Amino acid sequence: MDRFQHYIDGAFEDGAGAFDSLDPATGAVWAKMPMASAADVDRAVAAADRAFRGWAGLTATARGKLLYRLADLVQEAAPRLAGLETRDTGKIIRETSAQIAYVADYYRYYAGLADKIEGAHLPIDKPDMEVWLRREPVGVVAAIVPWNSQLFLSAVKLGPALAAGCTVVLKASEDGPAPLLEFARLVDRAGFPPGVVNILTGGPEAGQALTSHLRVAHIAFTGGPETARHIVRASAENLARTSLELGGKSPFIVFDDADLESAANAQVAGIFAATGQSCVAGSRLLVQRSVKDAFIARLKAKAEAIRIGAPGDRATEVGPLCTARQRDRIARLVAEAQAAGARLVTGGTLPEGPGFYYPPTILDCSDAPEAPSVTQELFGPVLSVLAFDTEEEALALANATPYGLASGVFTRSLTRAHRMIRGIRAGVVWVNTYRAVSPIAPFGGHGLSGHGREGGLAAALDYTTVKTVWLRTSDDPIPDPFVMR
Numbered sequence: 155m156d157r158f159q160h161y162i163d164g165a166f167e168d169g170a171g172a173f174d175s176l177d178p179a180t181g182a183v184w185a186k187m188p189m190a191s192a193a194d195v196d197r198a199v200a201a202a203d204r205a206f207r208g209w210a211g212l213t214a215t216a217r218g219k220l221l222y223r224l225a226d227l228v229q230e231a232a233p234r235l236a237g238l239e240t241r242d243t244g245k246i247i248r249e250t251s252a253q254i255a256y257v258a259d260y261y262r263y264y265a266g267l268a269d270k271i272e273g274a275h276l277p278i279d280k281p282d283m284e285v286w287l288r289r290e291p292v293g294v295v296a297a298i299v300p301w302n303s304q305l306f307l308s309a310v311k312l313g314p315a316l317a318a319g320c321t322v323v324l325k326a327s328e329d330g331p332a333p334l335l336e337f338a339r340l341v342d343r344a345g346f347p348p349g350v351v352n353i354l355t356g357g358p359e360a361g362q363a364l365t366s367h368l369r370v371a372h373i374a375f376t377g378g379p380e381t382a383r384h385i386v387r388a389s390a391e392n393l394a395r396t397s398l399e400l401g402g403k404s405p406f407i408v409f410d411d412a413d414l415e416s417a418a419n420a421q422v423a424g425i426f427a428a429t430g431q432s433c434v435a436g437s438r439l440l441v442q443r444s445v446k447d448a449f450i451a452r453l454k455a456k457a458e459a460i461r462i463g464a465p466g467d468r469a470t471e472v473g474p475l476c477t478a479r480q481r482d483r484i485a486r487l488v489a490e491a492q493a494a495g496a497r498l499v500t501g502g503t504l505p506e507g508p509g510f511y512y513p514p515t516i517l518d519c520s521d522a523p524e525a526p527s528v529t530q531e532l533f534g535p536v537l538s539v540l541a542f543d544t545e546e547e548a549l550a551l552a553n554a555t556p557y558g559l560a561s562g563v564f565t566r567s568l569t570r571a572h573r574m575i576r577g578i579r580a581g582v583v584w585v586n587t588y589r590a591v592s593p594i595a596p597f598g599g600h601g602l603s604g605h606g607r608e609g610g611l612a613a614a615l616d617y618t619t620v621k622t623v624w625l626r627t628s629d630d631p632i633p634d635p636f637v638m639r
């Protein structure tokens with residue numbers, strides 16, 4: 155059986171505990187993972203804290219060079235990393251392979267940005283003073299990621315944090331941690347000084363110890379809103395800054411003037427890619443009533459043609475969910491939606507056989523707008539459809555959620571597109587496209603979808619603090635302040 159280790163202070167070691175990792179395609183145990191205790195976390199944070207001064211003191215160019223090296227190593231190791239992610243999370247090999255290229259791109263982007271994080275000089279109104287601002291790294295960053303896309307979701311944290319001069323303790327999810335524990339080998343080979351990057355895995359105990367640790371200055375979290383609440387409470391201890399990338403219930407809006415074939419293809423990818431385990435999943439289809447039936451018919455045909463199979467098979471288009479717990483939750487919520495009046499268009503039946511599979515499912519919720527599949531994030535391959543007549547109605551439905559992460563609008567009308575862009579409450583609006591991402595473009599949400607942005611220069615600045623420096627340039631003695639006494 156494969157065994158994985160933690161990476162703390164530049165050394166590989168077992169955790170205080172250990173647990174079995176299951177292959178989601180078969181449900182069988184395939185690897186032994188370390189489980190971090192609070193003491194393991196404490197040693198990792200202490201190592202990051204010790205390494206901080208040296209790392210922050212390196213030139214930005216030197217930090218950038220190490221990040222370039224890491225990007226190259228990620229690219230070289232792509233087949234192994236993609237294979238491990240597929241094995242441990244059930245995400246299909248086509249998707250994990252494609253995503254590794256992005257991971258390397260993100261490290262390269264932040265490698266290049268390291269020496270472009272600039273301070274400023276202030277034109278202060280005093281002739282004998284120089285005043286400037288230094289951009290300095292905040293300190294130790296606690297990075298916590300969920301099971302889906304762990305390499306990618308950690309790259310968007312480690313890239314900017316390391317470029318800015320912070321050190322990091324990264325906690326992989328206890329579900330599917332293999333790719334990140336393997337990634338630690340690349341960090342080691344790249345030559346980062348010990349303690350600059352520490353990688354461990356574990357559940358809520360490790361997460362709680364990390365987020366409340368007094369030496370942590372910034373918590374960068376991706377996961378669900380309920381865990382985010384725990385984290386914000388924990389940060390009452392260390393008063394660390396938080397950036398929270400949480401879930402979504404993103405509207406995918408189709409008007410009757412849209413290119414329906416393009417919209418249908420984008421919608422199928424938008425909800426069924428990654429077996430729906432995507433924070434930006436376009437899980438609420440809002441479609442203009444005049445084209446609703448025709449559009450649903452297209453989606454149904456496409457959903458039923460999807461090749462479901464083993465995640466390691468290149469022909470597979472939709473694989474299993476990461477855990478049995480997640481599959482069972484989805485099955486329960488789909489049943490509850492039907493009980494609330496949603497009509498099953500396709501899918502919705504648990505398949506026979508091993509593995510944590512759930513089929514691509516479409517629910518027409520036009521008569522059940524309060525069904526749980528409409529209001530809750532399922533994080534699975536389930537699309538809920540609602541109909542609208544007017545643009546105002548579309549906008550009201552789009553914003554009828556406490557989430558605000560992503561959104562899609564399909565229309566050929568330029569003026570309508572602009573009105574929708576203005577009106578939608580979300581961190582990202584995709585017009586006539588969906589799921590496009592780039593290291594250059596910030597990403598993040600509002601409301602229950604969190605705060606802070608990942609990607610772009612803004613993310614690197616988020617890991618810095620401003621130091622204001624006043625320097626007196628006069629050689630004249632400073633007069634006694636109490637001379638008038």
Ligand code: NAD
Binds near residue numbers: 300327377382533559
């Ligand atoms: P989760 O919130 O259950 O777990 C995420 C991470 O938090 C895991 O590493 C887990 O071990 C850790 N954790 C659990 N309890 C903790 C605690 N008390 N303190 C600190 N850490 C703790 O999320 P999940 O179920 O693994 O992932 C699914 C969620 O992630 C969905 O809501 C999804 O939308 C969201 N997500 C968001 C984005 C984004 O960029 N916005 C991307 C992917 C996933």
